Amino acid sequence: MNVYKRYERVSAMLKILSDNPNTLYNLNYFMNMFNTAKSTASEDVEIINSVIEKFGFGKIITVSGAGGGIKYIPINSLYNYRSFVKEVCKSLEDKSRIIPGGFLYTTDLIYSPNIATKIGELLSFPFQEKSVDFVVTVETKGIPIALMCARALNVPLIIIRKDSKVTEGSSVSINYVSGSQKQIRSMSLSRRSLKRYSKVVLIDDFMKAGGTIKGMMELMEEFDAEVVGIGVMISTAMPMVKLISDYISLFILKEMDEYNGIIKMEISDWLK
Template sequence: MKIKRNGRIGALIKILCDHPNKIFTLSYFTNKFNAAKSSVSEDIVVAKKLMEDLKLGKIETISGAAGGVKYIPLTSEAENKEILEDVCKKLSKTNRIIPGAYLYMADVIYDPRVVRKLGEIFATQFVGQKVDYVVTVETKGIPIALMTANALNVPLIILRRDSKVTEGSTVSINYLSGSNGKIQTMSISKRAIQSGANVIIIDDFMKAGGTAKGMIDMMNEFEAKVAGIGVVIATKEPENKVVKDYVPLLILDKVDEINGTVHIYPNDALL
């Protein structure tokens, strides 16, 4: 079936956006669209310009025998502002305050539309870096970490609180949680990650940074390099956390149970 140019461009963009950071060869599209290489090359040029003009990400061409074309999901500062301010608005509602000055946020971090965009924001911060895995600890950070891994086109590694017999031999470490000051345990299968890999750590919340430090220590067991750390929400205090280089999307200043107010705002560096 012969497909007209508008149809080819629409299908090309759909395929690339459904598989971010995956390289498709030119031959893949010529065979799929039953079109000449010259025609598909022109389609890619049009699609590339369209995506850049509308700030919908970037279509990149890779030369060479192993080359092709791929889509890189990039979020603009204006898009970050819109998304993060919307999340702040949702989390600032009085009825979200839980006894103990905690925030109920499960419905937000488990919303596929929200976490997909948050994952793309994280992926944008680490674009250009060599990443082999995205790492998180169960359980609340899993959806955001999964969407970040999807945007970067790399596997997700989940550090578990308890080892499972189905994972075979595991490595376990103890760490001090900065949120409650308790000693906790995390474990990972020895088969889960290759020695010397480059990883990105993603988590949902950071207070003092104890859990993130624990994940860094775990990666050291595999001689893995931590290329970056991203957290959805970081508390404003304590200012000096046990990890220094991290990217928070939102800053939680204060939860006032008495007056029923929540002060949370986007990270200015992303806007």
């Protein structure tokens, strides 16, 4: 029978918990793994919690009851994300990101594993205390940040497609009007993807007028799903009146002048 020292147990527990955020572990799991008493395992959890809270790396939540246990919440404070948010905001203001046609290039940020993970964690922060069954996004470049948000919330990711795929069986499709270009587009979701009456969080990388998000909300209604939160990486300052109202964004694009090479980006108030 192996005997583990405290630093070994704490290190292993922290690794397991941090690799599996928002996953409930019964204390017996660790007691059996390390051959320790309940009191010892509880002390180990207290040490881990005190350290990660001290440095702002999250927190350990204890769930009481027969089916209870502990779970790791990856973000309990925005303090440690201040420099990250400022760096990303500064990077987004680089005039070289302007693409002809008035588009903003963000692919390098969204597809960076380190950046996408932190953006996903930030987008998950307002919804950590809510009961969420799925994170839902559309078939765009925002998939990585939606996946990281789903990981932080420990729920599956569902991707709405622009066209139905025969490999996914029967689908529900709707037409919607894009908020900025006023074009009629379609989106589709397999009937097997989403259980009825699920609670979902909608995530997207960019929002101008909110047409795509509104379309996603209408599609969720077809499944009788409840939208408990909406998060986007970047929203535009104009138009001021969006097709949706209750959402959070990390950054606000205040101005983009393609001719003069000017981008003005602002950090959203709730992050400040």
